[in-house]
Amino acid sequence: MAPRSDAGDHELIAAAQRGDQDALDLFVRRHNGWVRNVVYATVGxxxxxxxxxxxxxxxxxxxxxxxxxxxxxxSWLYKLAKNAAIDAGMKAARQRRRSVGIDDAARIVSRESGPTTKLSGEETHREVLAAIRGLPEIYRxxxxxxxxxGWSYARIGEAMTMPVDTVETRLVRARRLLRSTLRHLAVDRGSDA
Amino acid sequence: MHTDDDKPAGVDERIERLICRRLDDEASAEERAELAGILARNPAARALFEEYERIDGLAVSALRQDLASASPATAGRRRWGVGLAGAVMTAAAVVAVSFLPRLWSPDGRIAQQVETGPAMPQAAVPMNGIQAGAGVGGAPRMIQHSPMSMDYRDIDYRPVRRVRDVRRDLIGIRDNKNKNLIYIFEREAYSTRLVPVSGDI
Known part of the structure; x- marks a missing residue:
């Protein structure tokens, strides 16, 4: 019998451990989104x-x-996702970080050469992504x-096995770094709005 | 790396934390009220709140677009359906693959086929690491009659894991009559990457 869609995660895991493929499928559908995001956050x-x-x-x-x-x-699933991402993406991520760095340099030169130039939406998008990718992984x-x-501090802490205070501190520092990198966007665009 | 230079001027760390808690929906009612008072009388705090709010909005938009560019929103669901079937198939496939070298005849043709038992979950192996092991997934048994003619002369089976610039796909196709029989095809695709280069060349 297929598991109920409102079945709890514990229930689904127990059923999947007994070999219930429908339970595993439902579990996957429910959690695929954040697993993707953990992988994405790791490989950048x-x-x-x-x-x-x-x-x-x-x-x-x-x-x-x-x-x-x-x-x-x-936290078990988080670690699986994280380790798989590290195994598969480390080399590619390093290459991309290098190319992003070059992209950034090119954009900075371009921006400095034209002080009144407004960034297009696409450029803004790229700059924001580059800034996020440039964050240390512990903040990203x-x-x-x-x-x-949209996870709460508690849920992030549970997955990453760290205290809620640490999660909060890392989010504060992530914002600080992004602000430092993107200040021209936050201020200029903010005043445009 | 984080430095003190990144600290916002004119706003102490407690207020900055309150701002972040408020933006992350983690602030209690009391903290929200306290922050509202601070923002009303402290222009630096208000400016920081607006900057962080703006950055959050830009970040969410950029991240969502970036993730969406990788695959459609439903890709995970759809792909897992395929992936689960693929994993089942891979479990059986590994059994067959593990026996391919034994079946290689001197002229490079497959002389016999392998019938495997039902795929068992514990027999699954990582898609990216072929681990040929005899006896996995039920006892294989040889059958003599081929339902179709297949020529393997051009296939060079190399059970070596390679990652850099090589993507390896295993394709398993079930036999129409015997569902426990899976034909394995292996495809390797070499990828290239364009990296921007600056400076004089």
Missing amino acids: HPSAVDDIVQQVWTKVWQQLGSLVDRDRWR EPFILRHIE
């Missing part, structure tokens, strides 16, 4: 995300039987989980 680029996410779910399927403490499933991950998934 969307191109390889879906391939890595496929690997994560395959690993979940293989290793679900080893999850004894079901209360900690979120909670920032993305908070802003894309």
